[in-house]
Amino acid sequence: MVDAARALCVVVVTLWHWTLSVTHRTADGSLTMPNPIHAVPGGWLATWVLQIMPVFFLVGGYANLVGRQRARERGTTAGRFVRDRLRRLLWPAAVWAVVWLAGELIAAALPGSHRWMWEWFPGYLTPLWFLGVYGLLIAAVPITVRLHDRYGAGVLVALVLLIALGSVAHRGAGLAWAGWVTAALVWLFCHQLGYAWRGWELGRRPPAQRLAVAGAGLAGLVGLTVGVGYPLSMVSTTGAAESNIFPTNAAIAALAVFQLGLLVLITPAAERLLRRPAVWKPVVALNVVALTIFLWHMTAYLVVLWAYEGLGGTLAAEPTAGWWAQRWLWLLAPSAVLAVLAVVFARVELAARRPRKGAGR
Numbered sequence: 001m002v003d004a005a006r007a008l009c010v011v012v013v014t015l016w017h018w019t020l021s022v023t024h025r026t027a028d029g030s031l032t033m034p035n036p037i038h039a040v041p042g043g044w045l046a047t048w049v050l051q052i053m054p055v056f057f058l059v060g061g062y063a064n065l066v067g068r069q070r071a072r073e074r075g076t077t078a079g080r081f082v083r084d085r086l087r088r089l090l091w092p093a094a095v096w097a098v099v100w101l102a103g104e105l106i107a108a109a110l111p112g113s114h115r116w117m118w119e120w121f122p123g124y125l126t127p128l129w130f131l132g133v134y135g136l137l138i139a140a141v142p143i144t145v146r147l148h149d150r151y152g153a154g155v156l157v158a159l160v161l162l163i164a165l166g167s168v169a170h171r172g173a174g175l176a177w178a179g180w181v182t183a184a185l186v187w188l189f190c191h192q193l194g195y196a197w198r199g200w201e202l203g204r205r206p207p208a209q210r211l212a213v214a215g216a217g218l219a220g221l222v223g224l225t226v227g228v229g230y231p232l233s234m235v236s237t238t239g240a241a242e243s244n245i246f247p248t249n250a251a252i253a254a255l256a257v258f259q260l261g262l263l264v265l266i267t268p269a270a271e272r273l274l275r276r277p278a279v280w281k282p283v284v285a286l287n288v289v290a291l292t293i294f295l296w297h298m299t300a301y302l303v304v305l306w307a308y309e310g311l312g313g314t315l316a317a318e319p320t321a322g323w324w325a326q327r328w329l330w331l332l333a334p335s336a337v338l339a340v341l342a343v344v345f346a347r348v349e350l351a352a353r354r355p356r357k358g359a360g361r
Contacts, residue, residue, distance in 0.1 A: 001203055001267050004274055006059045007286040012052040013127065014297040018334050019327045023123075023305065024317040031121040031305070034238045036319035044233040048221065051234035053130065053245070054190050054256035055263070060134055061194020068145045078142035084355070085138045089291070091352035093131055095345065096295045124298050133184075137191045144188070148195040156196065159189040160253070167250045183248035190256040197260060203267030214261025220254030289346045293338065296345060300338035304330070 021033035037043040071081040108114040166182030230251040236243040316323040
């Protein structure tokens with residue numbers, strides 16, 4: 001089930017950026033990519049399922065707990081475990097960064113003015129915040145797993161209290177720094193929830209208990225959005241004065257509980273479905289190159305953007321009927337480019353996963 005959830009995360013993020021971003025040029029020629037949620041009546045409700053970033057961290061927590069438990073059984077030290085996990089994350093990211101930096105330096109050396117990527121298309125880099133946060137959580141795994149083993153639910157309760165305190169300091173007292181501290185606590189909470197998912201075998205609990213997890217998350221979401229006034233949309237929305245995601249706030253913590261509840265509710269049915277080779281094989285194939293897809297999907301998108309404009313196309317600034325009618329193009333064309341990029345760069349991800357000699361210690 002966790003492998004299917006990881007594959008789902010990668011697919012949703014990729015397709016959201018490609019097909020549900022109103023990417024267009026601003027007055028200075030820069031690219032911006034807001035989403036059309038504000039133009040779709042009730043569209044915010046879809047974000048309660050499709051804002052998939054909490055699931056990334058739930059899956060990460062689940063996988064890191066499994067990995068740490070197996071490493072301890074083999075006698076692998078905590079330091080070696082962290083280094084191996086970070087290598088799997090950072091090698092593909094380093095190759096991506098080197099390729100893009102080389103391209104930027106070549107462009108800067110050519111005659112004429114040059115604008116760096118972060119100046120004309122900051123949205124290209126925005127998804128990569130995940131790598132930095134997740135890398136820090138990996139570094140903390142030996143500590144957080146020990147806390148989970150010793151205190152269990154107590155760790156989650158403590159994090160909820162700290163998130164609540166940080167939220168009061170941020171929203172009530174107006175302390176901007178408290179918002180970013182709260183954001184870090186929220187992602188730690190999501191990762192720790194992944195430990196609970198694995199350690200407590202939530203997917204195999206009685207239906208009433210699984211339903212209670214989803215119900216608790218839903219109650220938290222309704223209370224925070226309707227009662228406290230957090231935005232209804234779980235993604236940044238055009239014209240909104242506040243975002244739940246930047247900086248990440250308590251609503252995303254509640255969303256993580258709700259989405260975990262949905263995952264464990266469908267676990268029995270999903271596991272039966274995943275026993276079919278026709279379903280399981282694509283999940284395995286996608287997971288093999290998941291990080292490669294995450295890193296390079298925006299490059300594939302940008303290549304198609306350049307080609308589209310080069311052929312005389314104009315990027316729509318609003319989600320008009322014509323914009324909606326083109327969604328097939330922004331699904332198929334970037335998919336073809338990404339397939340080529342995956343063939344080229346997936347070998348880096350595969351090499352990063354191979355155990356090194358002497359990795360047992």
